[in-house]
Amino acid sequence: MSQPPYRVLFVCMGNICRSPAAEIVFRKLVHDEGLDERIEIDSAGTIGYHAGNPPDHRMSATLENRGYEITGQSRQIKAPDLDAFDLVLVADNDNLNDVKRLDIDQKHLPKIKLITDYCVEKEAKHVPDPYYGGASGFEEVADLVEDACAGLLDHLKKHEL
Template sequence: MSTPPVRVLFVCMGNICRSPAAEIVFSQLVHEAGLADRIEVDSAGTIGYHAGHGPDRRMAATLKSRGYAIHGSARQLQARDLQRFDHILVADRENLADARALDSGGDFHSKIQLLTDFCTETEADHVPDPYYGGQRGFERVADIVEDACAGLLAAIQRNG
């Protein structure tokens, strides 16, 4: 009997900058660790405004310059995601509140947490939205996401 995969979902507001960055970075880490058959990765946004769009071109360029393959398209977070995924990592406290609001019974609140809770090197209490800023903001997001994703993978490897 095979063990079901660990399912990880990254969430931000529009699903075009922060959460796809985390999905892309984490997917590559999972692949490099030889765990692609044991860990499933996805991302979503708390709003559906950008549904079907790929990652923001500035975020994509930032990640591409760091050696990541760009993939994915935006979708909106659904209540069923709370049941389907084992770990739901949000970019900021507003995303945390929005994701938990979909869980009216509170059954899945423990699955939903800030991505930055897994940072080990970077000082951050949230992943800032770089959408209206310059290139420095996208680099900052990539730095935070790389650190947090490495910490998340280590935690999953330790605890499942």
């Protein structure tokens, strides 16, 4: 009997910049390692304002310039996601608090963490929201999620897969 895939959910506020960037980057890393069957990846936002929209065009351009294929559409996280996913990685402390509030029984708290907890090269307490800033903010997000996703994949290969 085969083991079910390990499920990772990335979360930011609107699910159009940071969390889809992490989903896209992590999806490529997982694919390149031949682990598509072992790891499932999704992203969501703590608000539903952008539901159904693709990733922000500035975030998409930044990632395309780094060789990533842009996919996905925004959705809002729901309480059942906490049961469905093995790991929920959030962009910042506001998102962390919002997601923890969905965990009424507080049984999922150990699997709700910051994306930056997996950074190896970069030191950051959160992934800043680039939405109202310039191009450098999107580059910073891409740098942070590339580092965190590489660290996450290494962690999963050693401890979960």
